[in-house]
Amino acid sequence: MSVKHGLLALLERGPMYGYQLRAAFEASTGGTWPLNIGQVYTTLSRLERDDLVRPLPENDTGQRPYEITEQGHAELAKWFSSPVSRADRPRDELAIKLALAMTTPGVDVRAVVQTQRTAAVRTLQEYTRLKTKADDLPWLLVLDNMIFQAEAEVRWLDHCEASLARYEAPEPVVTDTEIEVPR
Amino acid sequence: MTVLELRDVHRTHGSGETVVHALRGITLVVHPHELVAVMGPSGSGKSTLLNLAGGLDSPTRGEVVVDGTVLGECNRKALAALRRRRIGYVFQDLNLLPSLTAAENVALPLDLDGVRHSRTQALDALHEVDLDGYGDRFPDEMSGGQQQRVAIARALIGERRLVLADEPTGALDSQTGEAVLRLLRSKVDAGAAGVLVTHDARHAAWADRVIFLRDGIVIDTSGPLDQPEELLHAP
Numbered sequence: 001m002s003v004k005h006g007l008l009a010l011l012e013r014g015p016m017y018g019y020q021l022r023a024a025f026e027a028s029t030g031g032t033w034p035l036n037i038g039q040v041y042t043t044l045s046r047l048e049r050d051d052l053v054r055p056l057p058e059n060d061t062g063q064r065p066y067e068i069t070e071q072g073h074a075e076l077a078k079w080f081s082s083p084v085s086r087a088d089r090p091r092d093e094l095a096i097k098l099a100l101a102m103t104t105p106g107v108d109v110r111a112v113v114q115t116q117r118t119a120a121v122r123t124l125q126e127y128t129r130l131k132t133k134a135d136d137l138p139w140l141l142v143l144d145n146m147i148f149q150a151e152a153e154v155r156w157l158d159h160c161e162a163s164l165a166r167y168e169a170p171e172p173v174v175t176d177t178e179i180e181v182p183r
Numbered sequence: 184m185t186v187l188e189l190r191d192v193h194r195t196h197g198s199g200e201t202v203v204h205a206l207r208g209i210t211l212v213v214h215p216h217e218l219v220a221v222m223g224p225s226g227s228g229k230s231t232l233l234n235l236a237g238g239l240d241s242p243t244r245g246e247v248v249v250d251g252t253v254l255g256e257c258n259r260k261a262l263a264a265l266r267r268r269r270i271g272y273v274f275q276d277l278n279l280l281p282s283l284t285a286a287e288n289v290a291l292p293l294d295l296d297g298v299r300h301s302r303t304q305a306l307d308a309l310h311e312v313d314l315d316g317y318g319d320r321f322p323d324e325m326s327g328g329q330q331q332r333v334a335i336a337r338a339l340i341g342e343r344r345l346v347l348a349d350e351p352t353g354a355l356d357s358q359t360g361e362a363v364l365r366l367l368r369s370k371v372d373a374g375a376a377g378v379l380v381t382h383d384a385r386h387a388a389w390a391d392r393v394i395f396l397r398d399g400i401v402i403d404t405s406g407p408l409d410q411p412e413e414l415l416h417a418p
């Protein structure tokens with residue numbers, strides 16, 4: 001997701017100025033995605049350049065609210081109707097780390113798996129504790145998203161452990177390019 | 184004050200070449216207001232641990248102590264009475280007797296001890312799990328989630344302070360399963376001690392501590408952070 005679409009969604013509720021947008025953005029993500037005010041204004045000026053929002057006259061306190069345009073409505077509708085592409089997400093460091101652990105001599109792969117699993121369960125415990133204190137549905141659903149992702153990680157780690165238990169490492173291949181250590 | 188203590192508990196099955204070491208030196212202490220989850224792959228010893236904690240099985244070596252009583256020092260009659268009065272169980276299925284109503288199921292442990300006014304206590308217990316008006320229903324007239332709430336009411340009726348739960352949300356959908364865990368959590372917060380065996384990390388996360396078993400030993404433990412809000416601002 002981009003901050004751009006987040007701000008458009010907030011402006012769909014009605015005109016807002018920068019600080020209001022920042023507060024509303026953070027409130028709707030339960031503080032999981034802190035924004036600085038510079039990001040908000042940079043994004044607003046790009047949205048204005050692309051005719052997705054337009055500035056309104058300054059209010060009495062000198063703040064300039066923005067409102068969404070017709071093109072902005074259309075862009076927002078398009079965003080809501082499109083799936084989020086997995087290709088846009090960064091590669092998973094954990095999967096790469098585990099693959100490397102399996103091919104690096106001297107690494108206890110089961111210990112790598114367990115260390116990660118304990119951390120993921122600990123994270124799950126904390127999200128669950130936050131959930132018991134939460135009563136706002138949008139925030140609860142954001143928390144649930146994080147809970148399900150952490151759970152998926154634990155399930156994948158369980159799967160890795162089970163696969164490792166059945167796995168027999170192949171004999172190392174000696175190639176011609178292997179360097180002989182002079183005696 | 185501890186409700187449950189496992190002191191260097193071992194459990195082996197069989198002997199000679201076919202010996203299986205189900206548990207190999209488990210030490211665990213569970214206090215009131217504490218829910219401990221046990222996770223591990225199949226065959227890691229989770230169910231053996233729960234059976235030992237509930238006095239349904241005896242350790243080959245080591246001691247199990249419930250509410251200050253060493254289970255190994257009890258005769259059969261005393262052990263049965265302790266199980267009835269101190270320990271509640273919640274299983275994935277076969278929880279309730281189908282020929283008894285919800286109130287009769289909940290009152291059963293009290294009835295076996297000849298406690299008077301057991302029905303009143305049972306109805307109070309059903310009220311606490313949000314099942315007012317369900318006392319005269321039979322299990323097959325209730326949903327899976329409602330049956331599991333009856334099982335939790337029964338597990339903690341009377342003086343029982345230890346609840347042992349084995350995959351209690353196994354057959355339930357996500358929302359209903361979560362409601363059962365919230366209830367278990369609230370019972371523990373109110374003073375009970377609980378041990379929850381589960382393969383599901385999302386369910387284990389309702390516990391204060393999660394212990395990981397593998398091949399009969401504890402390989403790791405996860406307790407919560409002091410400041411969960413810190414996670415939200417992690418890079």
